[in-house]
Amino acid sequence: MKKPKISLIISMIMLCQFSFSQDLTKYVNPFIGTSNDGNTYPGVVMPWGMVSVSPFNARDTIFVNAKFPSSAYVSKNKYLSGFSNINLSGVGCPDMGVVNVMPTSGELQILPIKYATLIENEVATPGYYKTNLVKHGILAELSATTRTSIMRFTFPQGKGNILFNVGLGLTNINGGSVRFVNETEIEGARSVGGFCGTLKGQIIYFVGRISKKPAEYGVWNGQRLFERFNRETMGDNIGAYLKFNTLPNEIVEVKLGFSYVSIQNARQNLDVEQPKWEFENVRKQCQNAWNTQLSKIEVEGGTLEDKSIFYTGLYHILQHPNVFQDVNGEYPAMMSDKIAKIAQGNRYSVFSLWDTYRNVHPFLSLVYPKQQSDMVKSMLAMYDENGWLPKWELASMETFVMVGDPASIVISDSYFRGIKDFDINKAYQAIYKAATTSESENVLRPGLDAYLKYGYIPMDIQNIRKVWGPVSTTLEYAISDWNISQLAQSLGKTADYQLFGERSKCYINLFDKKYGLMRPKNADGSWFEPFEPAYRGKSLYPGAPGFVEGNSWQYSFMVAHDINNLKKLIGGDKPFVEMLQRCFDENYFEMSNEPDIAYPYLFNYCKGNEWRTQLQVRKLLRKNYNTSSGGINGNDDCGTMSAWAVFAMMGFYPDCPGNMNYQITSPVFSKITIHLDNDYYQGKTFVIEAPKSNDENIYIQKMQLNGKPYSAYTLKHADIVKGGILKIELDKNKK
Structure with missing residues (x-):
């Protein structure tokens, strides 16, 4: 049997490696389908991921829409009111899009109509999304693992805030809870359901961690603030806030774990999939996961x-x-x-x-x-x-x-x-x-x-x-x-x-x-x-x-x-x-x-x-x-x-x-x-x-x-x- 030439074998190996080393994510444009009733979103999700994190502009600044669209993001809408988690892509009725996280600057505002902002310089690729929040001078960046999300916010000098709006979402069922475990960790739950008029409901549990200790923190229920309130807060229009004094270009990160079973499981998902503060590593892993799957064709x-x-x-x-x-x-x-x-x-x-x-x-x-x-x-x-x-x-x-x-x-x-x-x-x-x-x-x-x-x-x-x-x-x-x-x-x-x-x-x-x-x-x-x-x-x-x-x-x-x-x-x-x-x-x-x-x-x-x-x-x-x-x-x-x-x-x-x-x-x-x-x-x-x-x-x-x-x-x-x-x-x- 004639032996193949070594050079030919090496060439074949190199060709195979080249084939799978291509970055096919560069061809993906997550903004496709975000208008014309396509109902997709430009945020981040792993292949077949449970958790996705997306810019949320489903209602524009004056909140006059009587009905939510079916997606967290519509390209023609101008004003963003946060970043939602667990979003549905390409569905005909609204649901999910919950646990809305919003960084702001200046005095604390808890009403979306007050803190919603224009955005500019959006970038979206598999594994990564970023945009500038014009009103607040904040750079927001997003990524995700299968069951968790991570957000990186770069603040200007001065007063900064991070809001966890548990009441805001696309779902037709209201109700949730939120509690501070300590100054840098919150936990809670959010009811979801009512998809296309059905009466069925489910609960999503979450645990969130913040990379920086706040100067102040608390919760809100309706329009009332409760500073340093560590017990569970329940209701329809509730949330948690953290206030910071930030240096120029100071980074504060937020990561969240989710579960449909329990808060304990949400915490375990977060511990296993994001044990450290490693935004770039999460981003790279997500991108690589997409490239692996896209490379099948x-x-x-x-x-x-x-x-x-x-x-x-x-x-x-x-x-x-x-x-x-x-x-x-x-x-x-x-x-x-x-x-x-x-x-x-x-x-x-x-x-x-x-x-x-x-x-x-x-x-x-x-x-x-x-x-x-x-x-x-x-x-x-x-x-x-x-x-x-x-x-x-x-x-x-x-x-x-x-x-x-x-x-x-x-x-x-x-x-x-x-x-x-x-x-x-x-x-x-x-x-x-x-x-x-x-x-x-x-x-x-x-x-x-x-x-x-x-x-x-x-x-x-x-x-x-x-x-x-x-x-x-x-x-x-x-x-x-x-x-x-x-x-x-x-x-x-x-x-x-x-x-x-x-x-x-x-x-x-x-x-x-x-x-x-x-x-x-x-x-x-x-x-x-x-x-x-x-x-x-x-x-x-x-x-x-x-x-x-x-x-x-x-x-x-x-x-x-x-x-x-x-x-x-x-x-x-x-x-x-x-x-x-x-x-x-x-x-x-x-x-x-x-x-x-x-x-x-x-x-x-x-x-x-x-x-x-x-x-x-x-x-x-x-x-x-x-x-x-x-x-x-x-x-x-x-x-x-x-x-x-x-x-x-x-x-x-x-x-x-x-x-x-x-x-x-x-x-x-x-x-x-x-x-x-x-x-x-x-x-x-x-x-x-x-x-x-x-x-x-x-x-x-x-x-x-x-x-x-x-x-x-x-x-x-x-x-x-x-x-x-x-x-x-x-x-x-x-x-």
């Missing part, structure tokens, strides 16, 4: 803006679901006052499943399978703890927001993609329970009795539980049932495979041949009137009659599990393509919401029309994503809209969760390298090469997979995880 070519959109999208995907347990493994059990403990891995929280089942979880299964495995195990633990899988879980609270039965899809899809280190028999039991239990005892599937009786959910019957959007809910149940049928088949449950397979075709009962669209129907089989296929209200919410945050055009092709049969219903390939094209040409397509986001990839199902997918995806990408604060068109939905962009830029997309074929389009980059997790997948890397890629050359001419001609416009998940190279030749002319 490396791209070459494209523009600087393309890379910023791509890696910022990846950054947003990796924020939720997030770690929920403390360093000792404890966390609040689902829908319970009990405290549970995880033995290994991570317990995750914030499952916006109606959104994320479509692309976030398939993405995580491919690129971050260990985290996705823990997420599935977390969902099964929720089933153990409260008897049901989650629908929209937040901090062990089931909010029941949105419709359908998305947990069944996420679990099935994860299993098919090769994540099998969880109890599949328990998973199937949990899925089967939600799909078959009578509505009177079923919290996950409102309208199930009618769905089974009529083959759809009628508009004119009173269900045991209110059904939002009978057409939308029927379609969601259909794709869930299809996933269950596929899972049943893989487990050898033939009868269930047939049962759920038949149920998955119920969408046919809502297809109106007159319009070629899905339409609400009454119990007697008559069509519901009036019917406006292109109905547009003042906003997406609540949607056209019979639909959820959308209309008939935005749902009628949401049958990704049975597109070939849908084509037959419409009349074949040609009418299908014409109808689908109308959706884009006549502006029925809605990029800012989930039901129709797979539409541009459906042209691939009609031979000779694949170029339409390539054109439409690129047009949507350029129209809806950029590097401005409004660079996400609407709510990011816990990374779902970001995942759409990330997949589109790589050149493939999971149009049907549960189906292991991705739809191919033209990639934005000339080379994409996905580093595979060898604990789950056989291959080391999957590479996509498109050397001529640019915004003119968007049409695929020919492809090769591992050196062999490849003519399909679908890419098998199994081919990706085995490792290999997909080469795509692009041109400005349609094939």
Whole structure:
């Protein structure tokens, strides 16, 4: 056997080291999505971190807004009133954003309207945020670990103050407590909850430490100050303050530990994750953690803006679901006052499943399978703890927001993609329970009795539980049932495979041949009137009659599990393509919401029309994503809209969760390298090469997979995880 040259080995090692030593965080712009209702924030969070710390300007200086936005930070707002902790990214309703810390100068003021300030010179990167507080002459810097935050404030000479405003936050539930343990340590708790109008609540506990002994300290309740008050203070509008005499450019730091279990655990989290005052070390660790995760996918070519959109999208995907347990493994059990403990891995929280089942979880299964495995195990633990899988879980609270039965899809899809280190028999039991239990005892599937009786959910019957959007809910149940049928088949449950397979075709009962669209129907089989296929209200919410945050055009092709049969219903390939094209040409397509986001990839199902997918995806990408604060068109939905962009830029997309074929389009980059997790997948890397890629050359001419001609416009998940190279030749002319 011929020995390889030493120089070649060294070159390969150096190339590998160079590959992973790149600082990909430089491409991330956390300000993307902080306007245009993107609902992201520019603060600091670890990958999947429980704690995040962000500038808080949710209400502007005069505090006239009757309603909070869904994010702690809105780029158009001018006045900052502190730095909030435990923030949600890309959600549609306000919650969390609590324990607001604010440094001020001059005489002590405890009302936000008095101390709120303009800010300037903002900088935000993964692991670090800073800004200047104009009114107070203070430089504020932020960073975080998984369960703690740290803030560094540089004061001017004179009087300085640090406020812990426990009353201020985004949550809809009031109440909290605060107490001085000693002059430089405080502890307390804050109630949170009421997400999207639900009645569920939770408690966040915190411990805060200050690096400098104050000249004076105390608490407030309402507008009354209580100096050197060391007992617990409780109420809605409460807080703690510290006064200092500071030298020019004197630094005072604050670090906080959090827990959903107890003050004791919050203190332990702080002791373990930040035993010392080391701001720069925390910052570096956070940055390195992000670089490690971002480096799972490396791209070459494209523009600087393309890379910023791509890696910022990846950054947003990796924020939720997030770690929920403390360093000792404890966390609040689902829908319970009990405290549970995880033995290994991570317990995750914030499952916006109606959104994320479509692309976030398939993405995580491919690129971050260990985290996705823990997420599935977390969902099964929720089933153990409260008897049901989650629908929209937040901090062990089931909010029941949105419709359908998305947990069944996420679990099935994860299993098919090769994540099998969880109890599949328990998973199937949990899925089967939600799909078959009578509505009177079923919290996950409102309208199930009618769905089974009529083959759809009628508009004119009173269900045991209110059904939002009978057409939308029927379609969601259909794709869930299809996933269950596929899972049943893989487990050898033939009868269930047939049962759920038949149920998955119920969408046919809502297809109106007159319009070629899905339409609400009454119990007697008559069509519901009036019917406006292109109905547009003042906003997406609540949607056209019979639909959820959308209309008939935005749902009628949401049958990704049975597109070939849908084509037959419409009349074949040609009418299908014409109808689908109308959706884009006549502006029925809605990029800012989930039901129709797979539409541009459906042209691939009609031979000779694949170029339409390539054109439409690129047009949507350029129209809806950029590097401005409004660079996400609407709510990011816990990374779902970001995942759409990330997949589109790589050149493939999971149009049907549960189906292991991705739809191919033209990639934005000339080379994409996905580093595979060898604990789950056989291959080391999957590479996509498109050397001529640019915004003119968007049409695929020919492809090769591992050196062999490849003519399909679908890419098998199994081919990706085995490792290999997909080469795509692009041109400005349609094939």
